[in-house]
Amino acid sequence: MRYIEPHGHMVSRTTDDYQAMAMAGCAAICEPAFWAGFDRKSADGFYDYFCQLTQHEPKRAAKFGLPHYCWLCINPKESEDMALAQDVLSLIPQFINSPTVLGIGEIGLNKNTRNEMKVLEQHIELAVKYDQLILVHTPHLEDKRKGTRLIMQVLKSHAKVRPERVIIDHVEEHTIAEVLDAGFWAGITLYPESKATPTRAVDMLENYAAQRVWLNSACDWGVSDPVAVPKAVVEMRRRGHTAKAIDSLVYGNPVRFLSQSPNFKDPQALLS
């Protein structure tokens, strides 16, 4: 089995996790910029974080034979502080040409505030200006449906945003259809308590196994599982899905979306 982990916050994980993912068949990892679990006090903290994402973490992943890619942004959880957000946004261009950067993300909304919306719009402008892919975080729990709809309104209102170059992550049963109907890619996140379990995810895949869905663990510093995607694969096998269908979902789909960035290389091609 082979799979891509398209959303993992590896700076928060141990080398044991890298080892487990490599042993489970992971072929590449993509790491969106994220909230650290606490608010950074200045743009300097983000400068260091972007250095970590673009320079240090790829070296750590390489020790386990894993290509590592990243996305850049200030996370919506820190977008309420507009002054900080402006400082961080101004930092991004100096990292955008790093060879492992895939795009702008994970941007989006957290509590659906006006300031979060403004910073989301600025991130989208940045992505358009630098012709970058976009990875969107949708809000948690009771805020998800409203936030997903607001985010899609902003994206659809921008004439230069192409939906096929945007993935809207953390969809659940009440948001997946709207995201796919609007032409975006959809990400299903596998979490032990919130978002989706492997069984629910496979249910969604059986109902909406469209060509524009990926699975991810979004493993981070909280309760999360870096080998959640392989566990969903086990669930698909239990239900009798073919190896070809599974490979298409957990390897083929991420490769198809991510290959829209010239920086992403199909791991299989790198091996041959």
Added chain:
Amino acid sequence: MSQPHPLTATAGRSKGQVADLHFMDARSKLLDLAAFLDRLERATGPEDHRVRGLRAALPLLLAAGDDRVAKILHLWSDPSSAPIEKADTKSASGVWPGIQ
């Protein structure tokens, strides 16, 4: 609308096969839910909006249809559509606080 694209294995799956695969897991989770409600019964103080939301969702489990998860998630969602001025927290509770 998005057209469902059932994977090959879905079409021929019987209710018995689904039960063979998932009944014990569902049984365990139902008993855990019952134990949670019993635990609440033995606790003191008023019930908060999260538990109100959970109780409001229970009838949906017995309703017909194959979209119970979506219906429950919609029930628990913030029904408003405009951005809020400012947030007083970064976190979400799991159920919209205004739920009755």
